[in-house]
Amino acid sequence: MxxxxxxxxxxxxxxxxxxxxxxxxxxxxxxxxxxxxxxxxxxxxxxxxxxxxxxxxxxxxxxxxxxxxxxxxxxxxxxxxxxxxxxxxxxxxxxxxxxxxxxxxxxxxxxxxPSIIDRSPIVVAISSGGTAPVLLRFLREKIEAILPIRLGDVAKIAGEWRIVIKQYFSNFLERRRFWERLFKSIFVEHILNGRKEEAIKILKKNMHKNNLLKGEIILVGAGPGDSGLLTLRGLQILQQADVVLYDHLVSEDVLDLIRRDAKRICVGKRAGLKNITQDKIIKLLIFLAREGKKVVRLKGGDPFIFGRGGEEIEAAKNSGINFQVVPGITSAIGIAAYTGIPLTHRQYAQGVIFITGHKCIDGFLNNWSILSDSSYTLVVYMGTYQAVYIAKKLIKFGRSKLTPIAIVSKGTTVHQKVIIGHLSEIEKIMQDSITPSLLIIGNVVRLHKKLAWFQNENVLNNLHNTFSTVKLI
Incomplete structure (x- = not known):
C-alpha cells in the first residue's frame, strides 16, 4: 500500500x-x-x-x-x-x-x-496512486452506477437514531446485530424510495424484536489459494464474522477479505510444529459461539473434503449451537483446473477418487485393487507424506510404473509449481517437491503439457530445465 x-x-x-x-x-x-x-x-x-x-x-x-x-x-x-x-x-x-x-x-x-463518489455522508474514495488515472475513471463509473443517489439519506437517518439505539442496546454486539438486521430489511428500500415515515416504523419495530445474542458456527471453504475462487457467499460471511478461526493453508489474499474489526485466530496444523489439537479447536468454537458471537471456521479448500468439517458441526449440533456450511472449491478441483489436468476425460479416465496421504487413525484401509484401476484418476491430498508408500502399493496391485503423475504445490497461486513424471520415479521427484503438495495420478496427467494455461512460459521452461532428469509426458 x-x-x-x-x-x-x-x-x-x-x-x-x-x-x-x-x-x-x-x-x-x-x-x-x-x-x-x-x-x-x-x-x-x-x-x-x-x-x-x-x-x-x-x-x-x-x-x-x-x-x-x-x-x-x-x-x-x-x-x-x-x-x-x-x-x-x-x-x-x-x-x-x-x-x-x-x-x-x-x-x-x-x-x-483520490477519485470521489459522493453520497454524503457516505463518501467512497479510490486511488491508483497516480499510476492509472484512466482505469480509475472506469472504476468510478462502475461504483457510481451501483450506489443509489439517496444512499446518503440511509446513513443520515441511522445517524439520527444512533444515540437512541445505543441507549436501548447496552451491549455492542446487540447493537451491531440490530443495525445488520435493519440494513438488510425493507427499511433501506423505503428510504431510497422517499418513504421516510415508513422506514422509521420499520426501525422502531426492529427495536422491540427479540435481540438476544445467539451465537453460531459457520464453516467456510476458502478454496485452494486464489482469492478469486472464494464463493460470493463465503465473502459475505467473512464480512459478517465476529471471530475467524483459520488454517495455515488459507492464503493471505483470502484473509485480507475478512472484516477489519473481526478477531482472527490461527488454528492451523503443520507438520513438525507444535499444533493445536482438533479437540481444542472444537472447544474454542463452542466457547466463542456461546458468548453470542458469529464464529467462522475458515478452511482451505472445502470443509467436507479432508477438512474435518463434519466433526466440527457435529460438535456444534451436540452442543445445541446453530451452524451452517459454506462450501468451497476443493483443492483437487481448483488445482486440476489451474494445471490443465482434467480429472475425468472420455479417452483417459471414467472417474476420479480422492484419498488422503495421512494414515487414518480409525482403522480404515485403502482398497488398493480399486485405487490401482487405471480407468480412474487418483488424487492424493497431502500427497507428500506417504507418496512413496502409495506409489509402491499402486504398482504392486497393478498400476503401471509408467503411469503419469503430477505433484503440485501452491496451486492456483502465482507461486504454483508443477512437477511431471512417472509413478516409478516418485522417490526421486519428491526430493524437489514442496510441502504441502497435491498428487495427481493417472493418464489425464498427459494433458498437462497441452492444456496448461495458468503459468507463463518462463516458469514452465524453468520447470522443464530443472527436472530434465525426469521423463516428461
Whole structure:
C-alpha cells in the first residue's frame, strides 16, 4: 500500500491554494464542499475563482507567495506552472511538517487527491496512486452506477437514531446485530424510495424484536489459494464474522477479505510444529459461539473434503449451537483446473477418487485393487507424506510404473509449481517437491503439457530445465 487512505476533517481549517486557474478552481471547489477556509495566492484569478471571491467564499491573500502565509495553515495545494516555485513550496512545507500537494507532480506530494463518489455522508474514495488515472475513471463509473443517489439519506437517518439505539442496546454486539438486521430489511428500500415515515416504523419495530445474542458456527471453504475462487457467499460471511478461526493453508489474499474489526485466530496444523489439537479447536468454537458471537471456521479448500468439517458441526449440533456450511472449491478441483489436468476425460479416465496421504487413525484401509484401476484418476491430498508408500502399493496391485503423475504445490497461486513424471520415479521427484503438495495420478496427467494455461512460459521452461532428469509426458 503506497498511500494510507485517510478522511480528513477540514471544516473551519485554513487551507492555502497557490494558483487560481482552472485546475486550482477544481481543487478549491472540492475544499469548499469540505467546508474548509480557502485562502488563495495568485497573480490573477480566473473567472470562476473571481466569482467565488465576489461571493465571499474564499480569501485572496496576495499576488505573490511568501513564507509568512504558511503560518496557521493546515495543508497546502500548489497549482501553478512555475516549476521553481513549486519546488520551493514543497521544500518549505516539508520543513514545517505541512501536508502539501503539488498538482501533477507526484514526487512532490505528501498527500494526493483520490477519485470521489459522493453520497454524503457516505463518501467512497479510490486511488491508483497516480499510476492509472484512466482505469480509475472506469472504476468510478462502475461504483457510481451501483450506489443509489439517496444512499446518503440511509446513513443520515441511522445517524439520527444512533444515540437512541445505543441507549436501548447496552451491549455492542446487540447493537451491531440490530443495525445488520435493519440494513438488510425493507427499511433501506423505503428510504431510497422517499418513504421516510415508513422506514422509521420499520426501525422502531426492529427495536422491540427479540435481540438476544445467539451465537453460531459457520464453516467456510476458502478454496485452494486464489482469492478469486472464494464463493460470493463465503465473502459475505467473512464480512459478517465476529471471530475467524483459520488454517495455515488459507492464503493471505483470502484473509485480507475478512472484516477489519473481526478477531482472527490461527488454528492451523503443520507438520513438525507444535499444533493445536482438533479437540481444542472444537472447544474454542463452542466457547466463542456461546458468548453470542458469529464464529467462522475458515478452511482451505472445502470443509467436507479432508477438512474435518463434519466433526466440527457435529460438535456444534451436540452442543445445541446453530451452524451452517459454506462450501468451497476443493483443492483437487481448483488445482486440476489451474494445471490443465482434467480429472475425468472420455479417452483417459471414467472417474476420479480422492484419498488422503495421512494414515487414518480409525482403522480404515485403502482398497488398493480399486485405487490401482487405471480407468480412474487418483488424487492424493497431502500427497507428500506417504507418496512413496502409495506409489509402491499402486504398482504392486497393478498400476503401471509408467503411469503419469503430477505433484503440485501452491496451486492456483502465482507461486504454483508443477512437477511431471512417472509413478516409478516418485522417490526421486519428491526430493524437489514442496510441502504441502497435491498428487495427481493417472493418464489425464498427459494433458498437462497441452492444456496448461495458468503459468507463463518462463516458469514452465524453468520447470522443464530443472527436472530434465525426469521423463516428461
Amino acid at each position: 503506497n498511500y494510507l487512505p485517510l478522511f480528513i476533517d477540514l471544516k473551519c481549517k485554513n487551507v492555502l491554494v497557490i494558483g487560481a486557474g482552472e485546475v486550482a478552481f477544481n481543487k478549491i471547489t472540492l475544499l469548499l464542499r469540505a467546508e474548509a477556509i480557502v485562502n488563495v495566492i495568485a497573480k490573477e484569478l480566473c473567472s470562476e475563482v473571481k466569482l467565488l471571491l465576489e461571493q465571499k467564499k474564499i480569501n485572496w491573500l496576495s499576488k505573490k507567495f511568501d513564507l509568512i502565509y504558511l503560518k496557521k495553515i493546515f495543508l497546502v495545494i500548489s497549482a501553478t506552472n512555475d516549476i521553481k516555485l513549486n519546488k520551493y513550496i514543497f521544500k518549505k512545507c516539508n520543513e514545517r511538517y505541512l501536508l502539501v500537494n503539488i498538482v501533477d507532480d507526484k514526487s512532490k506530494c505528501s498527500f494526493i487527491f
